[in-house]
Amino acid sequence: MKPVEIKKGIQWVGAVDWNVRDFHGYSTPKGTTYNSYLVMDKKVTLFDTVKLPYKNTLIHNIRKVIDPEKIDYIVVNHVEMDHSGALPDIIDLIQPEKVFCSAMGKKALLQHYHREDWPYEVVESGREISLGEKTLQFVETRMLHWPDSMMTYIKEDKLLISSDGFGQHWATSERFDDEVDLDQLLFHSAKYYANILLPFSPLVEKLIANVKKLGLEIDMIAPDHGLIWRTHPAKILEAYGKWCRQESREKALIIYETMWQSTEKMAMAIADGLGEEGVEFKVLNLKLNHRSDVMTEVLDARAVVLGSSTLNNGIMPTMADMLCYMKGLKPADKIGAAFGSYGWSGEAVKLLNTALEEMKVKVVDPGMRIQFAPTHEDLQKCVELGRKIGQAMKGSSV
Numbered sequence: 001m002k003p004v005e006i007k008k009g010i011q012w013v014g015a016v017d018w019n020v021r022d023f024h025g026y027s028t029p030k031g032t033t034y035n036s037y038l039v040m041d042k043k044v045t046l047f048d049t050v051k052l053p054y055k056n057t058l059i060h061n062i063r064k065v066i067d068p069e070k071i072d073y074i075v076v077n078h079v080e081m082d083h084s085g086a087l088p089d090i091i092d093l094i095q096p097e098k099v100f101c102s103a104m105g106k107k108a109l110l111q112h113y114h115r116e117d118w119p120y121e122v123v124e125s126g127r128e129i130s131l132g133e134k135t136l137q138f139v140e141t142r143m144l145h146w147p148d149s150m151m152t153y154i155k156e157d158k159l160l161i162s163s164d165g166f167g168q169h170w171a172t173s174e175r176f177d178d179e180v181d182l183d184q185l186l187f188h189s190a191k192y193y194a195n196i197l198l199p200f201s202p203l204v205e206k207l208i209a210n211v212k213k214l215g216l217e218i219d220m221i222a223p224d225h226g227l228i229w230r231t232h233p234a235k236i237l238e239a240y241g242k243w244c245r246q247e248s249r250e251k252a253l254i255i256y257e258t259m260w261q262s263t264e265k266m267a268m269a270i271a272d273g274l275g276e277e278g279v280e281f282k283v284l285n286l287k288l289n290h291r292s293d294v295m296t297e298v299l300d301a302r303a304v305v306l307g308s309s310t311l312n313n314g315i316m317p318t319m320a321d322m323l324c325y326m327k328g329l330k331p332a333d334k335i336g337a338a339f340g341s342y343g344w345s346g347e348a349v350k351l352l353n354t355a356l357e358e359m360k361v362k363v364v365d366p367g368m369r370i371q372f373a374p375t376h377e378d379l380q381k382c383v384e385l386g387r388k389i390g391q392a393m394k395g396s397s398v
Contacts, residue, residue: 007157009040013061015054026195026292031171042132045073052085076101077163079108105148158219168226178231194299199330204244246332248302252281256307257316262341269379273386286318306352310342338367364392
């Protein structure tokens, strides 16, 4: 991909990764991008680099704009290796005057690359640097989603270079939000939030409040992954406001894994009960739905209903995987219940209830256990469980 001017004197010089399919447990069936930005001013400045295999793509794109050795500054908004993997080679190539980063950023760079000789300049939140015609203002965003994270605001362009905030894992030939379907873009943004930023929601809420407090006028948001928000920055800010408050709607998820379809029959009966209460529901078989897609659905769901057969006195493998993943992402303000079939011991429902309680999900029923294959009467009880969950959703204040 060739460089693209996103504002006068500011070029996208990053790389598109069409082939990546997994980001530490998050499925990326549409690939991703590693966005890097080059500001042409009295002091030429590069914002972040790219994943190491894309180093030559970055250098090639920079050369289309300027001799890399004429770059004066590098701003490291985020040290994670998909943004800093090429940094050592880029620094060796261009020999910058300064490498700007947060205090935690410097610590992380030293721990990753062990280079004491780099020209680090630590910046605090609110500090401003003049590049000539353009002024940079740094905004620390610690733990969004690493301790080193920060964003950079270019005042004259009303441009927020937002690091991993407001991004998406989506490889496209287009660079801007108005060049793609907005609903698809918001979906990819929601998946990104649900699987990366959800546990840091209180900090996202503080960031949005801080942006308002600082009086930053945002005309464009340029994240480190995915499309650049030039037409709809207000849309993604509004969405983040909703997601960080973990606002839910009248939607229930039945998430299950089954051995011989008895638990699946229970899941379908619970779904019938939810339907009788007139609430939206989705039935998600973990053999067919990736954990990260399930978490995207969890983002705005009010109820989470978990089902598993009992296997070796425990729960089924993909359910164990799902619970480990979900606990780490810390969804909040949900109600839930558990169900499952068993042969002779039947521990699964108890373990699922414990997991729900550990995630601070309000359990609205002790759970439904059925030995071997469910009878018509058993399935009717499952329908009633679905109705009970639906009624609890309607009356819930969480």
